[in-house]
Amino acid sequence: MSFIWDKSYNIGISEIDNQHEHFVNMLNRMQEAYKDTLPSSPSDEVKMKVYLDILNLRKYALNHFSMEEKYMVNSKYPKFFDHKKQHDAFIRKVLDLEDELLESQGVSPQNLISFMLSWFEGHIQKVDKDFGIYYKVMAGGKT
Numbered sequence: 001m002s003f004i005w006d007k008s009y010n011i012g013i014s015e016i017d018n019q020h021e022h023f024v025n026m027l028n029r030m031q032e033a034y035k036d037t038l039p040s041s042p043s044d045e046v047k048m049k050v051y052l053d054i055l056n057l058r059k060y061a062l063n064h065f066s067m068e069e070k071y072m073v074n075s076k077y078p079k080f081f082d083h084k085k086q087h088d089a090f091i092r093k094v095l096d097l098e099d100e101l102l103e104s105q106g107v108s109p110q111n112l113i114s115f116m117l118s119w120f121e122g123h124i125q126k127v128d129k130d131f132g133i134y135y136k137v138m139a140g141g142k143t
């Protein structure tokens, strides 16, 4: 399933929304790139590409989370620590995937894609949106 960025995905803070859109674009690109790859037996070439995608995702996540967290700290978001825990868990999972790939090469692109899809649905579309609502009230509608 590939999807086009929709305004309804926005949390209302343009800097954050632009990066979330980038996340969805990465996800779409991966879905397209690996659509013919069987989950059970990815080739070495595919595993190397997946490794680069994981590195890319780690870089994105570190940069994106620190930016998002700055908005939370600056607006004294009361759920900051719970939210940050989810960010940290995401980074740990990315590092785990990287380790698994390096040690046993047991990571298929489908693992990575389903992890990203569940993050989009469970985090970006839920807890990030909660923060967007809070921020809008705190900032008086200015973002």
Ligand SMILES: [Fe+2]
Pocket (backbone or CB within 6 Å): 068, 083, 087, 123, 127, 128
């Ligand atoms: Fe977040």
